[in-house]
Amino acid sequence: MRSTKAHIIYCILLGCQYALCTLSPNTKTKSKHRESKFLRGPQDNDVFELDLVSTEPFAKDILIHHEAYYKDTAKRRFNGTILGYVTPWNSHGYDVAKMFAKKFDIISPVWLQIVKQGDDYAVAGTHDIDAGWLMDVRRKGKVQQQQHQLRTVKVFPRVIFDHFTDRDIKLLLSDAKERTNLNEMLIQTCKQHGFDGLILEVWSQLAGRIDDKILFTLVLQMAKELQKQQLRLILVVPPKRKDMPNLFGEKHMDKLYKHIYAFSLMTYDYSSVQRPGANAPLYWVRNAVEHIAPVGCHDMEAKRAKILMGLNMYGNDYTPDGGGPITYGQYLELVRHVKKQLTHDERDVENFFEIKTETGRHIVFYPTLYSINERIQLAQQLGVGISIWELGQGLDYFYDLF
Structure with a gap:
């Protein structure tokens, strides 16, 4: 069983196929972009400003940010x-x-x-x-x-x-x-x-x-x-x-x-x-x-x-x-x-990962x-x-x- 409320939220939202949308982060700090919110749609900051282009990315950052993108698509x-x-x-x-x-x-x-x-x-x-x-x-x-x-x-x-x-x-x-x-x-x-x-x-x-x-x-x-x-x-x-x-x-x-x-x-x-x-x-x-x-x-x-x-x-x-x-x-x-x-x-x-599931x-x-x-x-x-x-x-x- 997941030990934190944040992980429970992850499971619920994933089961709902990321149906919820949240507000974009207000700052460029790492602590902001690693909060347990699932982002979707246009955002004020791109992946570089959010420091997401990492040699070894965190799985939770992928889950949080993957449906978001910088608002200036041009x-x-x-x-x-x-x-x-x-x-x-x-x-x-x-x-x-x-x-x-x-x-x-x-x-x-x-x-x-x-x-x-x-x-x-x-x-x-x-x-x-x-x-x-x-x-x-x-x-x-x-x-x-x-x-x-x-x-x-x-x-x-x-x-x-x-x-x-x-x-x-x-x-x-x-x-x-x-x-x-x-x-x-x-x-x-x-x-x-x-x-x-x-x-x-x-x-x-x-x-x-x-x-x-x-x-x-x-x-x-x-x-x-x-x-x-x-x-x-x-x-x-x-x-x-x-x-x-x-x-x-x-x-x-x-x-x-x-x-x-x-x-x-x-x-x-x-x-x-x-x-x-x-x-x-x-x-x-x-x-x-x-x-x-x-x-x-x-x-x-x-x-x-x-x-x-x-x-x-x-x-x-x-x-x-x-x-x-x-x-x-x-x-x-x-x-x-x-x-x-x-x-x-x-x-x-x-990048790759190894896991064992059911x-x-x-x-x-x-x-x-x-x-x-x-x-x-x-x-x-x-x-x-x-x-x-x-x-x-x-x-x-x-x-x-x-």
Whole structure:
């Protein structure tokens, strides 16, 4: 049984899913931000002023502050490009995209799939397109810049090839007319819904299975035909791994960077149930960027400016049975069992904790203000942008960092 009234309050409020709202703190002192109040919504102080960006954060501080954020949501700390993914299966991501719209340069709803209907190509997933939400995001994301220029959020839906057979892939890759038909359909979809371009996730699917030259042809033709219609293509690319180091490297970057608007680098999912550990070790993230745009390479600054370094907002809960990925709700249920501070993994620059509950033993890796801030600083140092997978999986106060 909990020994203090404060802990009883924690349990009651957690059971009610943080339904209560309290006033913001009036001072910057540590004693204020560690009082047993659950904060929600806009606040007068950001996470830096509240001294919450700590190497070993207290679990109770996470529970108290995670739904609060600095009231000036237009304030940006990171000066590179920020892309945020949003998925239909995580409704809070839609809210986050609107709440912090001014912090993002690109929003990518994960809505669309390329499918075959007989011999023709079609776009599936259009039923998920929310025109009203898109209008809200664009309206809330307008930022007045210097010389009276207005910056607006761009919308690049992600698109994947879905249920393509080997025959379908072979036909598409070998026939220029097939690719033209596909691109015309994608262009029509963009124009119909007012998209600024597309994010294509195909490289991880096909690289290593087919000749690079054929894959280059597919991507470059799509990029060029979109560009003729004032549309742009962002390409999702895999990071360097020991078991498959050359799926996307410097030679691929050299060939593509002048034609591709940006590269969404998937620097997450380093660990797994089979190999538990950090979600994205900092040294590995750095190596992944330097692998495709090494120090001193030709046009290094231009290449790196187009790299959007992946930043995960989800974590992993490892258990004797395996476990798996977790988002904020599951994380909060677990972190409330932590009595004091989270552990700092010095090598990987992440936080984790170990607990034992009625369901058994858990080792939990999940982003913290500290771990995210370290990766934002790395992106700034390397001269790259950021791609967040995905909005709504993390805690609201994370966005004070961007």
